[in-house]
Amino acid sequence: DAKTTQPTSMDCAEGRAANLPCNHSTISGNEYVYWYRQIHSQGPQYIIHGLKNNETNEMASLIITEDRKSSTLILPHATLRDTAVYYCIVREVGAGGTSYGKLTFGQGTILTVHP
Amino acid sequence: DGGITQSPKYLFRKEGQNVTLSCEQNLNHDAMYWYRQDPGQGLRLIYYSQIVNDFQKGDIAEGYSVSREKKESFPLTVTSAQKNPTAFYLCASTARVVSNQPQHFGDGTRLSIL
Numbered sequence: 001d002a003k004t005t006q007p008t009s010m011d012c013a014e015g016r017a018a019n020l021p022c023n024h025s026t027i028s029g030n031e032y033v034y035w036y037r038q039i040h041s042q043g044p045q046y047i048i049h050g051l052k053n054n055e056t057n058e059m060a061s062l063i064i065t066e067d068r069k070s071s072t073l074i075l076p077h078a079t080l081r082d083t084a085v086y087y088c089i090v091r092e093v094g095a096g097g098t099s100y101g102k103l104t105f106g107q108g109t110i111l112t113v114h115p
Numbered sequence: 116d117g118g119i120t121q122s123p124k125y126l127f128r129k130e131g132q133n134v135t136l137s138c139e140q141n142l143n144h145d146a147m148y149w150y151r152q153d154p155g156q157g158l159r160l161i162y163y164s165q166i167v168n169d170f171q172k173g174d175i176a177e178g179y180s181v182s183r184e185k186k187e188s189f190p191l192t193v194t195s196a197q198k199n200p201t202a203f204y205l206c207a208s209t210a211r212v213v214s215n216q217p218q219h220f221g222d223g224t225r226l227s228i229l
Contacts, residue, residue, distance in 0.1 A: 041225070046219055051215070093213065103158065
């Protein structure tokens with residue numbers, strides 16, 4: 001699976017949009033981008049995923065660049081409860097792959113939302 | 116509500132003792148996974164199962180064992196051969212390994228050594 005690079009930490013004011021970047025310059029054609037977040041002492045929570053089109057759900061939006069080498073997770077109106085570690089993960093999808101679906105978590109971005 | 120239930124939330128192991136962590140899902144998922152998380156680190160894959168009665172070693176399987184007798188259940192046993200078992204253990208599931216659908220996680224079991 002391709003490696004990802006994220007900033008170590010970011011701050012955001014409550015009510016403002018939080019934009020979390022992720023670089024995945026070695027991504028291949030059958031690899032999807034997934035975002036998870038983890039609050040201390042809890043299991044990772046799935047947020048959103050995509051292949052090449054921008055995606056939106058009730059939690060967030062995912063913007064993937066045209067060359068697919070980077071992406072941005074957008075939390076449109078951050079709240080204090082969004083304070084967490086955010087992980088950007090690239091995963092190979094499809095039969096014949098060797099990753100057997102495992103998720104490779106890096107260090108992630110610590111997002112702190114302040115009042 | 117559909118989801119993944121891990122129990123217990125906290126577990127303590129004595130030297131030389133085997134302990135079993137429970138993972139149950141009611142999402143009708145074929146694939147299940149066990150990960151280990153150490154402080155300040157990412158998740159590492161211990162074992163995975165693509166379907167009932169099948170399971171495969173992940174990246175750090177030594178000292179662990181699993182079974183998959185039912186679709187809903189994927190228990191993990193931490194054996195006495197695992198010399199550094201203190202960690203946060205996470206169970207996950209997804210519809211199928213080859214699917215692009217995301218993995219969903221339980222809330223974890225924190226294992227400590229007495």
